[in-house]
C-alpha cells in the first residue's frame with residue numbers, strides 16, 4: 001500500500017524555468033546531482049530534457065541515469081582516470097588539474113570544460129595557469145573539444161569574497177571569450193543576486209539546482225515543486241490516562257483516537273524543508289527544531305499533533321477533528337529523505 005509518497009509538480013518546475021528565462025538569456029545548465037536534489041533524476045531529466053540547454057551531475061553513475069540524449073557536464077574532480085579512458089559519448093568532462101591532462105589518451109575526442117579555482121580551494125586549475133592549459137590542450141589533443149571554462153562561487157553571502165572571485169575569473173578568462181564557447185560561474189544564489197549577475201555579465205551559462213526545484217528564490221516567484229503526502233495506515237482508540245508509545249512519554253488527556261502513519265525517523269521526518277546553505281547546516285537546524293516544538297504534519301494546512309516520538313518507521317498522530325480518508329502533508333527535506341520514497345510526477349491543479 002502506498003502510505004507515503006512525494007508529489008513533484010512538473011508545471012511548477014516548468015514555471016521556474018520560464019522565470020529564469022525571463023530574467024536572463026544565458027544558457028541553463030540544470031544541475032541534477034544527488035538524485036536531482038532528492039526528486040528523482042530519471043523523472044526530472046525526462047521532463048526537463050527539451051526545456052534546458054544541458055545537464056550537470058556529480059558522478060558518472062548519475063550521468064548514466066539521465067534520460068534523453070542531452071549533453072551532461074560531469075562536475076566531479078577527475079580522480080578516476082578510468083572514467084575518461086572509456087568516455088560516455090554525451091558527457092562533457094571537467095579538467096580540474098594539470099596532472100590529469102598527462103594521463104588522458106591523446107585521441108580523446110569528448111568536449112571538456114576547464115574548472116578554475118578562484119578560492120574554494122578544493123580543486124581546480126590555479127589562476128594564472130589557464131593560458132598554459134589551453135595551449136597544452138591545443139598542442140596535445142587534436143580531437144579534444146575545449147567547450148567551456150567555469151568556477152564555483154562557494155560563499156555568496158560574502159559580498160567582497162564573491163565579487164573578488166568573479167573578478168579573478170573574469171581576468172583569467174577574458175582573453176578566451178571568443179575562443180571558448182561556454183563561460184560560467186553563477187549558481188542559484190549567484191544568479192539571484194543582481195550585483196553578482198551584473199558583475200558576471202561576461203558569462204553566458206548558469207548552473208542551477210536549488211532554483212529549479214524552488215529551494216531558493218521564493219521572493220522572486222520561484223515555487224517549491226514538491227510535497228510529501230501520507231495516509232493513515234491504522235487507527236487505535238485509547239482511554240483517558242493511558243500512556244502511549246516508547247518510553248511512555250505521552251499520557252492521553254482524554255479518550256483519544258490515534259492515527260498511525262507509516263513514516264518515521266528513516267524518512268527524516270521533521271527535517272525542515274528549506275535548504276538554504278548545505279546539508280550540515282540543515283542537520284544543525286534540524287537538531288535545533290527538534291528541541292523546539294515544531295509541526296511537520298499538516299491536514300488542510302492545520303498542524304497535527306504528533307503523539308510521543310516518531311519511531312523508525314511509524315509515527316502516531318492525534319486524529320481529533322481529522323476526517324476519515326484524509327491525506328496528510330508532511331514536511332521532509334527531499335535531499336535527506338529516503339530516495340526509495342515513491343515519486344508521483346504530476347501537475348498542480350490550482
Ligand SMILES: *Cc1c(COP(=O)(O)O)cnc(C)c1O
Pocket residue numbers: 031033075152187188189207208209210211
Ligand atoms: C551543486 C552545484 C551547482 C548548483 O548549485 P545550486 O546552488 O543548487 O544552484 C553549481 N555548480 C557546481 C559546481 C555544483 O557543485
